[in-house]
Amino acid sequence: xxxxxxxxxxxxxxxxxxAYLKSLPQDGPANISxxxxxxxxxxxxVQVRKDLAMISDGGRPKIGYVRTDLIRDIERFLGYDDTRSxxxxxxxxxxxxxxxxxxxxxxxxxxxxxxxxxxxxxxxTVHKTPILPVNKLADLCRRLKIHIGILTVPDVxxxxxxxxxxxxGILAIWNFSPTxxxxxxxxxxxxxxxxxxxxxxxxxxxxxxxxxxxRDV
Amino acid sequence: xxxxxxxxxxxxxxxxxxAYLKSLPQDGPANISxxxxxxxxxxxxVQVRKDLAMISDGGRPKIGYVRTDLIRDIERFLGYDDTRSxxxxxxxxxxxxxxxxxxxxxxxxxxxxxxxxxxxxxxxTVHKTPILPVNKLADLCRRLKIHIGILTVPDVxxxxxxxxxxxxGILAIWNFSPTxxxxxxxxxxxxxxxxxxxxxxxxxxxxxxxxxxxRDV
DNA sequence: TAGATTGTTAATCGATTAACAATC
DNA sequence: TAGATTGTTAATCGATTAACAATC
Numbered sequence: 001x002x003x004x005x006x007x008x009x010x011x012x013x014x015x016x017x018x019a020y021l022k023s024l025p026q027d028g029p030a031n032i033s034x035x036x037x038x039x040x041x042x043x044x045x046v047q048v049r050k051d052l053a054m055i056s057d058g059g060r061p062k063i064g065y066v067r068t069d070l071i072r073d074i075e076r077f078l079g080y081d082d083t084r085s086x087x088x089x090x091x092x093x094x095x096x097x098x099x100x101x102x103x104x105x106x107x108x109x110x111x112x113x114x115x116x117x118x119x120x121x122x123x124x125t126v127h128k129t130p131i132l133p134v135n136k137l138a139d140l141c142r143r144l145k146i147h148i149g150i151l152t153v154p155d156v157x158x159x160x161x162x163x164x165x166x167x168x169g170i171l172a173i174w175n176f177s178p179t180x181x182x183x184x185x186x187x188x189x190x191x192x193x194x195x196x197x198x199x200x201x202x203x204x205x206x207x208x209x210x211x212x213x214x215r216d217v
Numbered sequence: 218x219x220x221x222x223x224x225x226x227x228x229x230x231x232x233x234x235x236a237y238l239k240s241l242p243q244d245g246p247a248n249i250s251x252x253x254x255x256x257x258x259x260x261x262x263v264q265v266r267k268d269l270a271m272i273s274d275g276g277r278p279k280i281g282y283v284r285t286d287l288i289r290d291i292e293r294f295l296g297y298d299d300t301r302s303x304x305x306x307x308x309x310x311x312x313x314x315x316x317x318x319x320x321x322x323x324x325x326x327x328x329x330x331x332x333x334x335x336x337x338x339x340x341x342t343v344h345k346t347p348i349l350p351v352n353k354l355a356d357l358c359r360r361l362k363i364h365i366g367i368l369t370v371p372d373v374x375x376x377x378x379x380x381x382x383x384x385x386g387i388l389a390i391w392n393f394s395p396t397x398x399x400x401x402x403x404x405x406x407x408x409x410x411x412x413x414x415x416x417x418x419x420x421x422x423x424x425x426x427x428x429x430x431x432r433d434v
Numbered sequence: 435t436a437g438a439t440t441g442t443t444a445a446t447c448g449a450t451t452a453a454c455a456a457t458c
Numbered sequence: 459t460a461g462a463t464t465g466t467t468a469a470t471c472g473a474t475t476a477a478c479a480a481t482c
Contacts, residue, residue, distance in 0.1 A: 009449065011420050012413035019395055019412070033463065041397055046451065046465090053465060061457045061463045078416055079423065093317050097310035103372075103395060107412055108419070147422060155320075172422050174414070178236055178320060180258055190418045192411075195236070195324050196229035197391070199295055201407045202325070203228050205364065205389050206296065226473065250439065263441090263475065270441060278439045278481045438482090445476070452469070458462090 010051045011078075015107065016041055017048070018074045021067055033064035080108035085146045086174075089161040090153030091116040091131050094176055098152060099126040112144060117157075134164060141168030151175045227268045228295075232324065233258055234265070235291045238284055250281035297325035302363045303391075306378040307370030308333040308348050311393055315369060316343040329363060334374075351381060358385030368392045 276282035
């Protein structure tokens with residue numbers, strides 16, 4: 001309800017502030033300034049201030065923000081206090097990596113169940129999360145009113161798994177496969193574009209190399 | 218050298234175009250228009266045209282682009298023809314997931330070696346990539362002139378692993394751990410901010426929910 | 435030719451950064 | 459008080475989208 005018009009970019013940064021604030025020593029100073037946060041995270045201080053102003057009561061000039069208040073405000077805003085449930089499809093390496101990523105709980109995401117087609121995996125658990133056969137997916141999502149699906153199946157299986165999620169009434173899909181999914185309107189697909197990240201990284205590297213090599217000319 | 222001023226966002230999209238173009242049937246039509254690509258990938262057609270204009274000789278009005286030429290141009294531009302070498306630190310679930318992600322080769326990235334501290338893992342291989350003890354890291358990077366490091370260690374080990382990469386002469390670090398790394402100037406850190414993605418996803422979901430619930434009021 | 439499609443120029447939009455007044 | 463820090467208003471920057479002429 002508080003979700004007025006906080007830009008996406010701010011949302012992306014909030015977890016970073018939170019992680020930094022939590023990493024500070026408990027017995028350290030009670031206050032922290034936007035300037036210090038910005039320096040630690042290699043950001044612009046005005047940006048930090050602007051972000052924080054959107055979700056918190058605000059700090060005091062010369063003193064800064066109360067660290068614990070800030071942590072509480074960010075967590076509340078990101079909805080880390082009331083946990084969301086999700087299911088995961090594809091218990092391969094990537095799927096297992098996400099299942100064992102304890103931090104998701106901290107972020108308010110709890111993975112209720114995982115699904116796979118491999119009979120060898122079905123019935124086992126990863127980090128206490130049971131792995132179930134895919135044909136139970138739609139039914140379980142509906143019964144438990146789960147709205148988030150995490151897709152970590154191999155490329156070829158992605159669309160079928162996606163369809164099953166949609167059938168189960170999923171509203172948002174976090175897609176780690178490199179496939180462009182076809183979904184009915186109204187369902188949000190969030191692609192984790194690793195190839196894209198790699199391309200940007202390579203670009204920066206080659207610019208650096210060009211500069212380095214030009215010296216020799 | 219061709220790297221004039223192609224924006225980052227274009228770089229992120231190029232792999233998507235490429236994947237789509239490659240997914241088309243070999244024996245299908247030889248030409249494809251920006252309009253069709255845009256529709257398939259849920260993008261704006263002018264944007265696609267603009268992106269393609271930057272890296273390709275261009276298409277012909279009414280006809281479109283030659284599919285195979287476009288594939289060749291994108292691959293060349295992204296440097297997928299001359300492969301870059303990388304090392305990976307942390308052969309846990311996420312690390313193994315990336316190691317078994319065959320697609321990286323397609324993207325021009327080859328992981329030469331992986332490193333871990335766990336004696337049980339050292340000496341084994343994942344998808345033909347050997348896992349070596351971390352103390353060999355710096356030396357190997359330097360000897361093989363490797364400039365990309367992929368960081369998939371647990372949170373607490375991240376900074377130490379990062380320092381080892383820097384010592385080995387790495388120029389870019391692709392960081393999958395949620396830690397803010399401290400690196401000397403001139404080294405590029407690329408954070409894969411999963412918590413951020415999750416936050417944006419949750420945001421969209423809660424906006425949706427608010428709207429849905431308002432109907433009941 | 436007519437209509438689809440390209441590529442470019444201009445307008446818009448959103449996000450970041452700079453400048454500055456307010457305040458403790 | 460003086461100086462550090464906040465929050466806001468305006469300027470800048472970069473990316474997307476709209477409008478349109480060129481062309482096959």
